[in-house]
Amino acid sequence: MxxxxxxxxxxxxxxxxxxxxxxxxxxxxxxxxxxxxxxxxxxxxxxxxxxxxxxxxxxxxxxxxxxxxxxxxxxxxxxxxxxxxxxxxxxxxxxxxxxxxxxxxxxxxxxxxxxxxxxxxxxxxxxPLMLVVTPDLPVRDVAGLIALLREGARPISYGSSGIGAAPHLAGELFKQMTGTEMTHAPYRGSGPAIQDLMAGNIQLMFDSMPSSAAAVREGQIRALAVTTAERIPAFPDLPTIAEAGVPGYEIAxxxxxxxxxxxxxxxxxxxxxxxxxxxxxxxxxxxxxxxxxxxxxxxxxxxxxxxxxxxxxxxxxxxxxxxxxx
The missing domain is CATH 3.40.190.150 (Bordetella uptake gene, domain 1)
Known part of the structure; x- marks a missing residue:
């Protein structure tokens, strides 16, 4: 508890x-x-x-x-x-x-x-993890991201802190539950991955909130949702992925x-x-x-x-x- x-x-x-x-x-x-x-x-x-x-x-x-x-x-x-x-x-x-x-x-x-x-x-x-995207990605919510992935008009890569880390598994679970495809880009930790996300070298991440919260607040990256079953007090207006269009999605x-x-x-x-x-x-x-x-x-x-x-x-x-x- x-x-x-x-x-x-x-x-x-x-x-x-x-x-x-x-x-x-x-x-x-x-x-x-x-x-x-x-x-x-x-x-x-x-x-x-x-x-x-x-x-x-x-x-x-x-x-x-x-x-x-x-x-x-x-x-x-x-x-x-x-x-x-x-x-x-x-x-x-x-x-x-x-x-x-x-x-x-x-x-x-x-x-x-x-x-x-x-x-x-x-x-x-x-x-919780936070679904964050580079500001140049033309999506404002989870539904928009799913639609973009299903169009397949452009390659989409998602970063993580390493193979098998929770952010990696969050991405794989998202792919499974939405029937979409994107390429995993593993890094040696979230820090380097966030830097590449801000630079637009990767398009999105399911990142642990402590490493992405400041960049979200400063407008360097855009948050779409959190991965937990309930909203988070630190970002009360941010929906969960489940309520934003993927029922049953939950990971932390x-x-x-x-x-x-x-x-x-x-x-x-x-x-x-x-x-x-x-x-x-x-x-x-x-x-x-x-x-x-x-x-x-x-x-x-x-x-x-x-x-x-x-x-x-x-x-x-x-x-x-x-x-x-x-």
Whole structure:
């Protein structure tokens, strides 16, 4: 369930240990030095944006800075593999999107077992995708886009943050449900894809809201709809794809935090607690709302169950869509 400030404060009142002396003692003095948080994409994408705004506050709670390191490549596999190989000492964490449990269904040469190589810490937030187009595309709504695609008078390419990422699957689901065709253009993260969309090198994206919201507000790209079942408070006038002409269409993404498998449970618990406390701050909640992100900050065991269920759900979608790694 979404985190609320009241819920966190109630948990603290019920005896959840506060940061500081007792909590640090319970984790063997951790953290005693700065912490690495690997983002397996270039700067500027939604994972990078969310990790930076959340982990800055978490570092303040822990009393040590958290350094974001971008390790892009192979749809997040390169950076994730680096974390999987890291010592399980609480000094290295991974911030990744739902592709963490999608990519194993596409890549049979994975250098790690996604469900076994990492210790789930918490789900930061769930986030809608936004259907956005380059301003030069002569469409103003979803119906107009579908009509243009069915005409087939011009080639249409849609970008994504990588093969198998939620934005890629959103495009494939849209094609399936509308009986249309367009060419997938994978990038090494949403940041570069958005730049090409603004330049008109690709025509549309199903992009995570944190990376596209600012460009939409500034008029650099045009938003047609959101991919969730309900409208989003950050863009209340923007219809859902379902209500705009594709009944039953629904897809979203989420962003989580993992540590190398074997990281002590006390460290995982304290990191999750610090994330929950940071998420309860009104200033951070306001920032996340602007980005269109709904805070979650669930417990490690709850996130583990959720990640497993998402692994199964996305696997079915990949198989049904016939998506293969290129």
């Amino acid at each position: 979404p985190l609320t400030r009241r819920a966190v404060l109630a948990g603290l009142a019920a005896g959840v240990p506060l940061v500081g002396g007792p909590a640090r003692a319970a984790t063997g003095g951790w953290p005693a030095r700065p912490i690495r948080c690997v983002v397996p994409y270039p700067p500027g994408g939604p994972t990078d944006i969310l990790a930076r705004v959340v982990m800055q506050r978490v570092g303040q709670r822990l009393g040590q800075p958290i350094v974001i390191e971008n390790r892009a490549g192979a749809s997040g596999v390169i950076g994730s593999a680096e974390v999987a190989r890291a010592p399980a000492d609480g000094q290295t964490f991974l911030a990744n999107a739902s592709i963490q449990v999608i990519i194993p269904h596409l890549n049979r040469q994975m250098p790690f077992d996604t469900l076994a190589a990492f210790a789930p810490v918490t789900n930061f937030a769930r986030v 993404t989420w962003y989580g935090l993992w540590a190398p498998a074997g990281t002590p449970a006390a460290i995982l618990g304290r990191m999750q607690q610090s994330v929950a406390e940071a998420m309860a701050l009104p200033a951070l909640q306001a920032t996340l709302e602007t980005l269109g992100a709904v805070p979650v900050a669930d417990a490690p065991e709850d996130f583990a169950r959720f990640a497993r269920s998402e692994y199964d759900r996305w696997g079915r979608l990949v198989r049904d869509a016939g998506i293969e790694a290129q």
